[in-house]
Amino acid sequence: MATVADVTSGSSVSETENGVDAVRAFLVSNVGGTGSQAAAKALRATRIPALYSYHPSILDLQCYNKTAEVASGSSSDQFTVLCRYKKIDDGEVPQDEQPGTGGTERKVPPQINIGGTVQTVQTTNDKDGEPIALGPLTVIKNGEETNFPEQTGVVNIQVPQVTVRFVERRAESPGSLAFIFVGTVNSTNFLGLGPGKVLCTRINGVSEDGGKSFKTEYEFQTNLNGWDANVIYIDQETGLPLEGATEDNGGKKKVPIYPTQDFNILKLI
Numbered sequence: 001m002a003t004v005a006d007v008t009s010g011s012s013v014s015e016t017e018n019g020v021d022a023v024r025a026f027l028v029s030n031v032g033g034t035g036s037q038a039a040a041k042a043l044r045a046t047r048i049p050a051l052y053s054y055h056p057s058i059l060d061l062q063c064y065n066k067t068a069e070v071a072s073g074s075s076s077d078q079f080t081v082l083c084r085y086k087k088i089d090d091g092e093v094p095q096d097e098q099p100g101t102g103g104t105e106r107k108v109p110p111q112i113n114i115g116g117t118v119q120t121v122q123t124t125n126d127k128d129g130e131p132i133a134l135g136p137l138t139v140i141k142n143g144e145e146t147n148f149p150e151q152t153g154v155v156n157i158q159v160p161q162v163t164v165r166f167v168e169r170r171a172e173s174p175g176s177l178a179f180i181f182v183g184t185v186n187s188t189n190f191l192g193l194g195p196g197k198v199l200c201t202r203i204n205g206v207s208e209d210g211g212k213s214f215k216t217e218y219e220f221q222t223n224l225n226g227w228d229a230n231v232i233y234i235d236q237e238t239g240l241p242l243e244g245a246t247e248d249n250g251g252k253k254k255v256p257i258y259p260t261q262d263f264n265i266l267k268l269i
Contacts, residue, residue, distance in 0.1 A: 005027045007025045007027045008025070010082055019086065020087070021086050022085040024055075024082070024085070025080060025081070026048060026081040027080060032077060033077075038076065038077060040068075042068040043067075045081075049066075050109075056111065061085035068081045110167055112164065113167070115162070117162075118160050119158070121156070132155065133151070134151045152243060162222045163201075163220070164220045167215065169216070173207075173214055174203050181203060182200050182202060183200065184258055184260055185258045185261075186198040188262050190263045191222065196260070197226050198223075198263065199220065199222075199223065200263065201221050203217070203218050218268060229255045229257050231252070232252045233250075
């Protein structure tokens, strides 16, 4: 199997009167075969960008040309592959190569960005799911012993959440998609998580060609515990969760608060 490594020799970014151009260089080894057959294998090796795919850090640029040459001072099964990038007008991209244009197959996968954050939530349970209890206890108050009943503790915790963003260029405005999907949770498995655990938080697009195409970003936030709200009966005297409130006696419940959508319709993965 061919192995691919990014190399700095041959990689460059330049700016001309026509805009920014970039070149990414890769060293492909253990290609197998000879001559043009081996060169063709190098161009199609895993991790070599596809034609019309976007530059990983300069999102306006797309790969328009790839070349493979035997690496200098190496055997014939090691190639230097150069991928050249520039800003491409939609008219230059074959219709079936354009992402998000409704073709039978998306040949250019979207860029994917993943990051982790934490969110502050309140809980009445410890790490094992057991209620946090204080008391009962007796204290000296105003010179007299005063008894206090057991009380449920409420604490703020930081819950880790992963945010996943997809970026692709669409031939149409993403406005209608935003109305449908933003503020909904997944109704089917998505990103490897079951229903109700992925929330669509944002869909926005930017057009730099007068509305002919839109660089569209989709943002999803995951929650391994699901996005249902945890509701518990509050004791009106103490302002704290009522002692003994459970799901069995109707004092505690999970409440679905977000509508659902099938995110797989977007064909992002």
